[in-house]
Amino acid sequence: MRNIRNFCIIAHIDHGKSTLADRMLELTGVIHTTSNEQVLDSMDLERERGITIKAKAVRMPYKARDGQEYILNLIDTPGHVDFNYEVSRSLKACEGAILLVDASQGVEAQTIANAYLAVDAGLEIIPVINKIDLPGAMIDECRFQLEEMLGIPGEDALLVSGKEGTGVPDLLEAVISRIPSPPDRSDEPLACLIFDSYYDSYQGVVPHIRLFSGSVRAGDRIMLKSNKKTFDVNDVGYFTPQMTRAEVLKSGDVGYLQATIKEVGTVRVGDTIISAAHPETAAVPGFRHSQPMVFCGIYPVNTNDYGKLTIALEKFQLNDSSIVYEKETSAALGHGYRLGFLGMLHMEIALERLKREFGQELIATMPSVVYKVVNTKGEALMIDNPSKFPDPVYIDHIEEPIIRARIIVPTDYVGPCMELSESKRGKLVSMEHPDGRRAMLTYDFPLAEIITGYYDKLKSVSRGYASMDYELAGYRTGNLVKVDVLVKGNQVDALSYISDRDNAVSKARILVHKLRKVIPRQQFEIPIQAAIGGKVIAREDIVPIRKDVLAKCYGGDITRKRKLLEKQKEGKKKMKMVGAVEVPQEAFLLLLKMEDET
Amino acid sequence: MRGLYVHIPFCVRKCAYCDFYSLPGRTELIGSYVQAVLSESTKYADLSFQTLYLGGGTPSLLGGRNLRTLVNGLRRSFSLSELVESTIEVNPESATAELLETAWDVGFNRVSIGVQSLSDGELKSVGRVHDAAQAIEAVTLALRLDFEVSVDIIIGLPGQNWQTLENSLETLTKLGVQHLSMYCLALEHGTPLALNPPDSLPSDDLQAELFELASSFLGREGFGHYEISNFARKGHECLHNLNYWRCGEYLGLGTAAASHLGGKRFKNRADLHAYLNNPIGQVEEVEELDAKEKAAEEAMLRLRLLSEGLDAGGLAERFGRENAAVVIGRLNGMAEKGLLVSDGSSYRLPPSRVLTSNPIFARVLLG
Numbered sequence: 025m026r027n028i029r030n031f032c033i034i035a036h037i038d039h040g041k042s043t044l045a046d047r048m049l050e051l052t053g054v055i056h057t058t059s060n061e062q063v064l065d066s067m068d069l070e071r072e073r074g075i076t077i078k079a080k081a082v083r084m085p086y087k088a089r090d091g092q093e094y095i096l097n098l099i100d101t102p103g104h105v106d107f108n109y110e111v112s113r114s115l116k117a118c119e120g121a122i123l124l125v126d127a128s129q130g131v132e133a134q135t136i137a138n139a140y141l142a143v144d145a146g147l148e149i150i151p152v153i154n155k156i157d158l159p160g161a162m163i164d165e166c167r168f169q170l171e172e173m174l175g176i177p178g179e180d181a182l183l184v185s186g187k188e189g190t191g192v193p194d195l196l197e198a199v200i201s202r203i204p205s206p207p208d209r210s211d212e213p214l215a216c217l218i219f220d221s222y223y224d225s226y227q228g229v230v231p232h233i234r235l236f237s238g239s240v241r242a243g244d245r246i247m248l249k250s251n252k253k254t255f256d257v258n259d260v261g262y263f264t265p266q267m268t269r270a271e272v273l274k275s276g277d278v279g280y281l282q283a284t285i286k287e288v289g290t291v292r293v294g295d296t297i298i299s300a301a302h303p304e305t306a307a308v309p310g311f312r313h314s315q316p317m318v319f320c321g322i323y324p325v326n327t328n329d330y331g332k333l334t335i336a337l338e339k340f341q342l343n344d345s346s347i348v349y350e351k352e353t354s355a356a357l358g359h360g361y362r363l364g365f366l367g368m369l370h371m372e373i374a375l376e377r378l379k380r381e382f383g384q385e386l387i388a389t390m391p392s393v394v395y396k397v398v399n400t401k402g403e404a405l406m407i408d409n410p411s412k413f414p415d416p417v418y419i420d421h422i423e424e425p426i427i428r429a430r431i432i433v434p435t436d437y438v439g440p441c442m443e444l445s446e447s448k449r450g451k452l453v454s455m456e457h458p459d460g461r462r463a464m465l466t467y468d469f470p471l472a473e474i475i476t477g478y479y480d481k482l483k484s485v486s487r488g489y490a491s492m493d494y495e496l497a498g499y500r501t502g503n504l505v506k507v508d509v510l511v512k513g514n515q516v517d518a519l520s521y522i523s524d525r526d527n528a529v530s531k532a533r534i535l536v537h538k539l540r541k542v543i544p545r546q547q548f549e550i551p552i553q554a555a556i557g558g559k560v561i562a563r564e565d566i567v568p569i570r571k572d573v574l575a576k577c578y579g580g581d582i583t584r585k586r587k588l589l590e591k592q593k594e595g596k597k598k599m600k601m602v603g604a605v606e607v608p609q610e611a612f613l614l615l616l617k618m619e620d621e622t
Numbered sequence: 623m624r625g626l627y628v629h630i631p632f633c634v635r636k637c638a639y640c641d642f643y644s645l646p647g648r649t650e651l652i653g654s655y656v657q658a659v660l661s662e663s664t665k666y667a668d669l670s671f672q673t674l675y676l677g678g679g680t681p682s683l684l685g686g687r688n689l690r691t692l693v694n695g696l697r698r699s700f701s702l703s704e705l706v707e708s709t710i711e712v713n714p715e716s717a718t719a720e721l722l723e724t725a726w727d728v729g730f731n732r733v734s735i736g737v738q739s740l741s742d743g744e745l746k747s748v749g750r751v752h753d754a755a756q757a758i759e760a761v762t763l764a765l766r767l768d769f770e771v772s773v774d775i776i777i778g779l780p781g782q783n784w785q786t787l788e789n790s791l792e793t794l795t796k797l798g799v800q801h802l803s804m805y806c807l808a809l810e811h812g813t814p815l816a817l818n819p820p821d822s823l824p825s826d827d828l829q830a831e832l833f834e835l836a837s838s839f840l841g842r843e844g845f846g847h848y849e850i851s852n853f854a855r856k857g858h859e860c861l862h863n864l865n866y867w868r869c870g871e872y873l874g875l876g877t878a879a880a881s882h883l884g885g886k887r888f889k890n891r892a893d894l895h896a897y898l899n900n901p902i903g904q905v906e907e908v909e910e911l912d913a914k915e916k917a918a919e920e921a922m923l924r925l926r927l928l929s930e931g932l933d934a935g936g937l938a939e940r941f942g943r944e945n946a947a948v949v950i951g952r953l954n955g956m957a958e959k960g961l962l963v964s965d966g967s968s969y970r971l972p973p974s975r976v977l978t979s980n981p982i983f984a985r986v987l988l989g
Contacts, residue, residue, distance in 0.1 A: 569978055570831075571829055572980040573806065580881075581889065582919070583909055586919060
């Protein structure tokens with residue numbers, strides 16, 4: 025038995041996970057000073073948005089009150105509803121989880137979702153009530169909620185203030201006493217799970233690994249279980265949190281491995297690394313694969329950058345294996361990719377990161393879900409791009425993905441939440457009252473309604489108090505139509521969208537109106553139309569521009585005049601040509617923005 | 623044909639829309655500035671010119687004595703005996719009888735008066751120094767002295783409407799001006815007007831409408847629309863400016879002045895003090911285009927001349943058939959779409975495209 029504890033912290037967003045992690049790192053001497061910047065959230069974007077996106081691991085040496093030395097491996101997990109998949113793969117590397125509940129907020133929707141994931145993964149759960157220093161802390165109520173909503177004995181909960189450090193030493197002791205040590209299977213052949221990875225231009229792909237059996241050191245020959253590719257290990261080590269070289273990693277350890285894996289597509293998170301000498305070793309079981317729910321097209325603004333985009337995506341997927349992509353060609357936008365994401369936040373963050381980290385200017389199209397289109401021959405086609413829909417005469421019916429959402433909301437806001445949910449085609453499944461203050465609503469929604477700003481609106485109608493989590497709940501036949509958009513008679517495939525029939529006309533009118541506002545006036549009249557099949561359901565016209573002229577002579581400064589014209593032309597290059605019409609990039613995301621406002 | 627331009631960078635105060643290089647209130651430097659211009663002129667000694675244009679800023683701020691010194695000095699440096707047109711820009715408040723008489727006396731035969739509008743409200747809204755009465759007085763005076771008179775008019779001043787504009791145009795044409803330059807007001811980056819645009823600023827659409835109404839009005843009054851911003855009675859077109867659009871040579875003296883000589887375009891730095899210290903060392907931004915680019919530039923410039931237009935044969939002659947072919951291809955493409963009018967060998971910008979000519983010119987230049 026080795027003195028190792030592998031654990032993670034799971035919580036609803038903003039319940040103080042990163043602050044608690046920092047306090048643990050300080051107590052174990054891994055970091056010395058307290059700054060506002062949280063150590064585990066190393067990406068700029070995470071700090072800006074205050075959420076943890078990528079899981080990472082830190083090794084903390086700890087001398088317990090029993091006098092023994094322990095190694096604590098803290099594996100960080102993201103805290104947003106979109107990132108269940110990343111949570112689940114972090115859980116797989118652990119034996120235990122700290123379930124954190126904000127004493128002033130109580131158990132929220134993601135607390136429940138994450139707790140279920142941890143139970144499913146067979147982890148030992150340590151319930152912790154955090155932020156007990158806050159004046160609004162409701163400790164007894166939190167204990168009650170843990171029992172009522174999760175079946176976890178309330179008296180087992182530890183009381184902690186991550187901010188002030190209260191209770192953290194006891195928590196570290198609880199990690200030692202309650203979470204089991206990983207079983208020692210050092211004598212068996214190597215089997216380790218890849219739970220994360222990153223790409224470095226010198227070292228190639230660096231997998232982050234959890235060893236379940238055997239050991240690995242520099243010089244070993246390893247094999248990737250899924251594709252049988254073999255590599256020589258150059259180096260192994262831990263995160264302290266910097267990468268620190270070690271002589272050997274053994275069963276139960278968490279660390280990294282370098283083997284000059286240059287080809288980006290080779291390593292998949294969730295794969296198992298085994299010893300090349302024992303190709304029969306079984307893969308680590310039970311790994312949950314990501315299921316993209318939201319899709320959108322991305323296109324380089326400059327069509328010459330397509331090659332660069334391809335390379336950027338390959339590298340990006342290595343760092344975020346939950347993204348899927350395939351080639352796509354749009355008549356309006358040229359060559360690009362169709363990307364699949366776990367949810368809307370995931371999409372926003374991923375696109376932002378692609379732009380920032382890879383220096384790419386991108387046009388992203390309106391997000392879509394995957395529809396099941398059953399044609400008149402009875403064949404079911406899974407279609408993630410409205411422009412790929414067959415002609416309506418060949419469609420028997422369309423099914424759309426449904427999610428089951430769990431919404432926890434103070435009783436005062438139940439009315440507005442239900443009103444909002446019904447406007448989004450939600451069907452109430454059940455309403456419970458887990459405590460006197462709050463209601464737990466279970467709704468079935470078409471996923472398409474949720475991806476366009478529902479969560480933000482839920483927050484706003486509940487003054488920020490509602491929390492939500494969801495899971496896919498199958499497909500249901502919907503009364504759906506495909507709406508096409510025509511700009512000066514040319515259909516713009518990237519603007520096609522699927523709408524429920526009842527709202528199709530009003531939605532089309534708003535979109536057409538917005539398009540009229542963002543497309544600049546040009547030298548000719550531009551009709552903007554929305555149509556179902558061949559039937560126009562909305563139309564507005566952009567009148568021709570009347571004035572675009574450089575008059576002044578500047579005492580014969582012709583060069584200046586010429587440069588002004590060149591600059592103007594340069595600005596137009598950022599637009600996409602649809603037939604003869606220059607369409608600005610923002611037009612392709614209008615539908616999304618429109619949803620935010622209505 | 624070669625023109626001489628002298629830039630006078632002084633103003634009483636800066637107008638709210640102005641982004642030309644001029645400095646308000648530094649009139650004490652005028653004497654030394656004239657001397658600096660004359661020093662610079664020696665660098666290009668013995669060139670001959672057919673037109674002279676004193677622009678600004680406000681050249682009428684020079685006063686009679688400095689004006690005489692300047693012109694006499696230029697006559698010593700250059701051969702000015704062939705001058706057929708000499709223009710001085712004046713502002714109504716400084717276009718005194720004394721100044722205009724001196725101007726006539728030293729050889730100017732044309733004045734361009736910065737009238738801009740004959741509505742006191744509009745003038746005030748952009749910080750013009752003069753009022754309508756002063757403008758009328760200056761025009762009357764110049765005409766009485768037998769100058770060819772051109773006036774500047776701004777389309778799109780705050781509060782402007784067709785009634786006020788028509789009134790300005792009617793008064794000016796009745797007085798007998800032979801030439802009008804009409805510019806649409808542009809909000810140039812960094813100017814007070816751009817930073818703080820008043821609510822009464824006409825929209826682009828209204829500007830376009832006003833410009834079109836004004837253009838028809840002037841047509842009825844016998845003025846030809848010979849260049850995008852310029853209208854003249856027959857035979858009164860501005861030769862100096864025509865030379866710009868015909869891609870002719872010109873020398874610009876003074877700070878911030880631009881030149882086109884020997885196939886090169888160059889420009890003096892816009893820095894009065896640097897100019898005073900070293901008038902012959904201010905050239906920057908020397909540019910010499912290759913033959914293809916030159917052909918495109920000339921095409922772009924000549925298309926501004928609405929009735930004269932561009933002759934394809936002339937272009938091929940000057941730049942070589944092959945070099946002209948690229949731009950002629952572009953012109954033919956646009957002619958097919960109705961953006962230009964062509965008879966197969968010459969091209970013109972149709973009057974209906976004047977106000978939306980930028981994209982056309984951009985395509986002439988860049989394809």
